[in-house]
Amino acid sequence: MGNLAAYETDRLGFLLATREEHGDLVGFDGRTALVHGPALVSAVLRDRDGSFEIDENFLQQRLSIAAVDEVFRSRSLLNPGLRPAALLGVAPHVVQLAHEQLSGRAAAGVAFDPVPVFERVISAAVARHFFGDEGAGLPELTGRLLDALAQVIGNPWALPASFPTPTRRRIRRRHLELRGEVVSRLEARSRRPERYADLAARVVTARAAAHEARLPLDRVADLLIGSLLAAQRVPAAAAAWMSMLVADHPEWQTRARDDETVARAVVLEALRLYPPTWVIMRRATRNVRLGGFAFAPGHHFLISPYVVHRDPRVFEEPATFRPQRWMSQQSSPEGYVPFGAGRHRCPGSNLATVTLVALLRSIVRLGDVTRAGDVTPDARTTLLPSGLQLRVCAAVPGFLAADVAAASVRAAALTG
Template sequence: MMIGTDVPAAAGAVPLLGHTLRLLRDPLGYLEAQRAADPLVRLRLGRRDCYLVNRTDLAVRALTTQQDDFDKGGPFMEAARLLVGNGIITCDADDHRGQLPLLQPAFHRRGVEGHAEVMRRCVQEVVGSWTDGSAIAVGPAMHRLSSLVIARTLVSAPTGHRAAAVMAETLPVLLRGLFRRMVLPPPWPHRLPTPANRRFAGATARLDGAIAEVVAQYRGSGEGRDDLLSRLVGATSGDGRRLTDREIRDQVMSLLSAGIETTATLLTWTCHVLARNDEVAANLRAEVDQVASGCPPAFADLAGLRYAKAVLTEALRLYPPTWILSRQAIRETGLGGYAVPDGSVILISPFALHRDPGLFPDPGAFRPERWLSHDGTARPRQSLLAFGGGRRRCLGELFGLTEATLALAAVVSRWDLRPVRREPPRTVPRMLLVPEPQPLLVRERR
C-alpha cells in the first residue's frame, strides 16, 4: 500500500495558493475534469493538502462503511460552522449522538405526515398567487414557499416567520461569503474591510439578531407550541441539563438554512428543467392528473407520484445543492489503494461523481426514467450522494422531498412553464449549487 504523501497531485497548482485559483475560477469544471485522473488526487488549498475522491464507490465508503475512520470536518464543514455553529449538520460524531434524539422525531414519517397539510396550504398560497401570462422570479418564489413551510411547522412563533424571511433574504450573501472562506481558508483575507466582507458581516449580524429574537420569545413566552423548537427549548441533554441559548440557536440556524435553501434550490432547478423539456413535463402532468384527479395533491397521493419523485431525483443528480462535501480522517486508514494519514481532509464532489458515464449513461441528459426501471441501465440509489450517506445522511430528506413533491405536483397540475430566455440558467457554485436568476413564464392550463 502506498503512503499518503504519494497520492498524485492534481494539475494546475500555483505557488502559495495551490489549486485555490482553479477552484475560484471554475470549481465545477475543474472537479469534473479530475474524474479522469487517479481514484484519489491531492489538492492544495493555500498550504493545506486535501484528498479529492474521484470514484463513487470510494465516496460511498468514506460516507458510510468507514464511519469510524472519518468524521465531519474539512473546509466545507469549517465554512458551514461559521453560519450554523455546532448544529446537527456540522457537529462531530460524539455531539451528533446526543443531538439526534432531540431532532429525529420531527422528521420521522409520522411527523412529516402531520406537517403535510400545512405544506399543501403553503404551496397553494404561493402557486395560487401567480397570474396567467406573467413572468415569475421562480427562485424567490420557491424560497418564499420553503420559508413559509419552515415557519409554520418547525419554528411557528411570529418571530420564527421573521427569522425565516431574514434567512431567505440574507442567504445569497452568506453563501457567497462562505464559499470564499471554504476555498481560501486563511482568515486574514476575510478580515479586510472589502465590500464583500462588509456585506457578509452585515448579513451575519442581521440573521443572528433575528435568531436571538426567536430563542428569546420561546424562552420567555411559556406558551406551549406543537413545533420542533418548543421541544428543543424544553428538552434536556444526555447529562440532564437544559440546552443553552447558543445550542438552540445553532439548531434553529441549521433548520432554517437546510430547510429553506436546499428545498428551494431543488424546486427552482426542477422548474427550469420542466420549462425546457416538454416530454418530461407532459409525462409528469399526466401522472399528477391521474393520481390527484385535478385536486391539489395531498400526502396520501405521494405513493402514486412515482414519476414526480424520479424527476426530483434526476434534478438532484444533475444539480445537487450540496455539490461538495468534506470529511476528516480521525485515524490512519486506507482509501483507493492509498494510506490516508490521521487528520487528512477528504473532499467529495457529488456534482462531479453524478456525471460519471460509467454509472449514468449520457450523464448530461435529464432522464427521470433512470430511477424507475431495473433493466440494467438504472443505477443503484447508493450512487446518488446528494443527501450524503451513512449515519450522517441528511435528517430532513423525507421532509424536504415531501414538500418538493407536493409543490411540484401542484405547479404542473395548474401551470405550464416556459422559459423567458433562450439559454438555460448557468450553474452558480456557492456553498450550495444555485441557478443563475432567471424568470419563467407561467400559463394557466385550460
Template sequence: MGRMNEPPRLPEGGFASWSRDRLAMACRGADECGDVWQLEPGVYVAATAGPCEEVLRRAQDFPKAPSPLFPPLKRSSGAPTPEERVHAHAARMRGLRPQTVAARIGEIAPGTARFADQWPLGEDVEVLPVVRHTLAEIGVRYLFSEDAPTLLPYASQLFLAREVLVRPSRWVWPRWIPTPARRFRTRQQVAFTDALRPIVRRRRSSGRLGDDVLGQMLRPSPRHGLLPEEAVLDTLPGITVATFETPSRAAGWILLGLARHPQAAGRVAAEAALLPADPAATTSTHLDRLQYTQALVREVLRLHPPSWLLTRRTTRQTQLAGYTIDAGSTVLVCPYTAHRDAREHSEPDQFQPERWLDGPGSPAKPGVFLSFGTGPHGCEGEALAMAMLTLLTAQTARRCHLSEPPGPGPSHQVTTLEGLATVGLRLRATSRSREQSRFP
C-alpha cells in the same frame, strides 16, 4: 518522486484550472483518472460512487470540518457543552424524522399550492427569489408553527447574512478576525435569538410546548431531561436557514426541468390531478402516490445535486480506493460526478425519471444517490425537503406549463461556488386551466 500508490494527478490541473470551471474539471478528472484523483498535493477528489459513499460513511477517518455557519454566540453564561449540543441535535431530529414529516403533510401542502396559484401568467419571472420566499414560509412554519410569522423576517435576514458571508473574496481571513460580513452575521444571529427567546420562555411557562420542531426540543428527554435554554437557541439558526436555502437551489433545477421536459411535466400534472382540491387535506398517502413526481425530483437532483461538492479532512493516514491518503489531507467528495458513474446508471447524462421506477437503481444502494449526503452527517432534513419539493413540483405542473423565455441569451447562469444553482433563472408560465392568477 511521489509515492507509488498515490492517486493520479490530472495533467495541467491545479487550483487555477479548477477555479475557472469546476464542473468541467471534475468531470474530466473522473473520466481521465478514475475513482480518486489528485487536484493538488494533499487535496484529493472522490469522483465515483464507491469512494464517495466510503468517505461519507467513514466519519472517524474523514470527519466533516468543524466550521458551523452560525457558531455559538459568546455569552456570560457560557456556550452549551458538546454533550448538550448532541442532545439538542437528537431532540431536533425527533421533529424531522420521516414519520413526523409524514404526519404534517397537510401543513406543508398549502404553501406549495399558493406558489403555483399565484404564478403570473405570460410573464418572464425570476424564479429563485419567489421560490425561496415560499419555501422559507413553509420551512419556518414547520419549525415554529404559529410563531412562524414573528420569526420569518429574522430567518430572511439570517439567509442574507449567509449570502454575504460566502461571497467570493480575494482574501481568506482567519476565523477570529471580525470582518464586516462576520459582524453582520453575528448581528442577525443575535436578532433571531432575541426574537426566539421569549417564545421559548412563553411555551415553557404555559406548558403548551407545541407539536413542531421547537416543541420537540422543549420536551424533556427520559434520558437527559430538559435542554438548557441556550442549547435550544444556539442549534436553531442553522437549521432554520437550511430548511429553505438548499431546497431553493434544488427547486430552481426542478422547475427548469419541467420547462425543458414538457412530456415529463405532463405526466406529473396527470398524477397531481388526483391530489385533494383542498391542499390542507393532503396526507402522506397522497404524497406516496406521486411516484413519478418523486422520480422526476430524484432524477433532477441526481443530475444537478445542489450540494455538488462536500469537503472532508483526514485525521490519520488511511486507504481509499487502494490509494494511501496522508493525515491532514483534504478529500473533496463529488456527488456530481458520482451520479454520472456509468457503472451505476445507464446513459448517466440523460434525463430519465423512469430509471427510479423501472430500473435496478435504488436510492438505498450505496453511492447511487448522494444529493442529501449519507452517513453520520447526511442531511437531517431530507424527508422534509423531499416532501416540499415533491409537492411544489406536483402543484406547479398541475396548474402551469413552464417554458424558458425566448431570446438569444440563456435563461440562467450556473454557479458552483456555494452549491450548484441556477442564478437569475427566468421562466414563463401558461395555465393548464382557464384560471388566471398572480403573485401578490
C-alpha cells in the same frame, strides 16, 4: 495554490475533467484530495469510526472532535419531528403557499426568477412546521443571515471566521439577532410545552427527557437555525432545477399532475442531475488510508455529488434526464448522495422530499410550465440555475384553487 486557479475558472468542469483524466482519487493540493470513485465516496461518507469528520459548523467555525460529537448527539433531538409520519401537515401548507405566490403570476403569464419565489414558499412552510404560527417572522431573519454567509461560503479568498472583518461582524450580528428570536420561542415551549404541537416543542420535550437536558437553549437554537438555513436556498434551488427540467420535458408535467409517485421520481432525478449541495468536505481526524494512499490527520477530502451522479458506473445514461429510473427502484444506489450519507446525512432529507414533491405538483397543476433564458450552473455556493426564467400559464381556471381548498381541510384535520 495547487489547482486553485483552474478550479476557480470552472469548478464543475474542472472536477469532471479530473475524474476523466486522473481517476477516482486525485491530489488537488498538499492538503486536499478529490474523491470521485463511488466506493471511495462511500468509505468516506459512511465512515463509522470518526476517521472522516465534518470540518466546520454553519458559521464556518472550526469544530473540535468533542464539538462534532455534541452536534451529532444533539441532532437526534430533531429526528422525531422529521420522520415521515411527523410531516403529514407540511404538504398542504406548501400547496397553500404556492397558490399565494404563483396564482397571480400564472394568471398574468409573466416570467419570473424562480429561486426567490420558491424560497418564500419553502422557508415559510418549514418555519411553520418548526414553530407553528410563531414561525412567520423567521424566514426573513434566516435569509438575512444566509445572505451574509454567502459572502464567505465557497470563497477561497475569505479570511477565517476568527478574523473580525466587516463581513464576519455582519454575520455575527445577524446570527445573534436570529438566535435571540429562536431562543425566546424555545423558552416559551420550555415553560408550557403542552400549549404547543410543533417541531420546536418536540425538541424541547426530548431535550428535557434525555441527557441532553444540560444542553443550553442557545445550542438547541443553533441546531434549529442550521436547519432553517438548510431549508431556504438549497431546496429552492432544487425546486428551480426540477421546474426547468419539466419545462424542457413537458410529458413529465402531465404525468406528475396526476401521480405523486411520478412527481417523486422527477424530484429524485432533479436532485441527481443538479444537487444543490454540490460539494461535501470531510477532514481526516487521524492517520487514514484511502484508495491505497496514506493521509495524515488534517487532510481534507472533497466530494462532489454533481460528479458522482454523472458516473456511468452508478447510473445508466448519467447525463440524461430519466425519472423512470426511480419508478421501480426500491432503494437508492450507493453513489446517490444529494443529502450526503452516513451519520452526517442531512437530517431534513424527508422534509425536503415531501416539500419538493408538493411544490412540483402545485406548479404543474396550476398550468403549463415553460422557461426562458440561457441557464448556467452557478457553483459559487449552492448550485443555482443562473439566468433561469420560468413562466406558468394557467390552463384550467380554479384548478389549483380546488387543490388549496382540499389542502386546507387536510391541514385542519392533521393539526387538530
